[in-house]
């Protein structure tokens with residue numbers, strides 16, 4: 001299995017390979033982050049996808065697949081509570097083996113990049129959608145327009161003349177380390193109310209007193225797992241800037 005790392009800047013999505021980068025997609029209108037309870041759910045991967053989307057300013061939709069499995073019920077509760085109700089991300093539920101028609105209105109007239117760990121059902125989802133596309137337009141192309149070359153395995157599927165999906169299999173991590181530490185707060189919707197509310201203008205929200213973000217966390221206003229993710233990513237970005 002190839003390991004792919006994605007980086008986004010100015011709506012160009014790059015694939016990183018031994019310190020070389022290659023554009024795999026541009027003009028992305030929407031990100032579909034596909035998750036599933038099986039083979040396993042990795043919440044940090046989901047958080048990374050969302051930071052990637054926010055930093056690239058691409059709207060993201062969370063797709064919970066494998067709704068037919070009993071294990072999915074717990075995941076649905078967790079994701080709807082935190083990501084939909086608290087953070088206001090769009091969350092859709094499907095069983096790709098069975099039916100994906102509730103995705104169509106979200107896909108229409110857009111170029112959508114599919115993200116998700118291996119095994120969540122991205123290929124199944126495309127296979128379900130493409131037969132419809134075939135009867136409508138008869139077009140499936142592995143297009144140069146997506147910037148896909150022989151060394152990348154991203155594939156652009158044209159559903160109709162204005163609708164396409166890019167599948168990027170083998171995605172393992174995101175290059176979030178080019179992000180600026182001071183911009184990180186803008187990529188967490190739940191931190192927006194606290195921006196510029198800390199006592200110190202250059203507050204790093206780590207050890208400082210009268211930090212609005214730390215105080216909000218102490219008041220249970222911020223989810224503990226999201227807060228830990230923010231702190232861990234902050235620490236990595238702070239470390240990077242020392243070199």
Ligand SMILES: Nc1nc2c(ncn2[C@@H]2O[C@H](COP(=O)(O)OP(=O)(O)O)[C@@H](O)[C@H]2O)c(=O)[nH]1
Pocket residue numbers: 065066067068069094095096097098116117118119120121122123124125169
């Ligand atoms: N139970 C169940 N299995 C699914 C569903 N969608 C996909 N799968 C299975 O999950 C496995 C991985 O699917 P695949 O589309 O190859 O995942 P990808 O690696 O993300 O492209 C396959 O065995 C699929 O049959 C679903 O909605 N329900």
Ligand SMILES: [Mg+2]
Pocket residue numbers: 122123124169
């Ligand atoms: Mg696949």
Ligand SMILES: [Zn+2]
Pocket residue numbers: 198203204205206208210211212213214
């Ligand atoms: Zn602070």
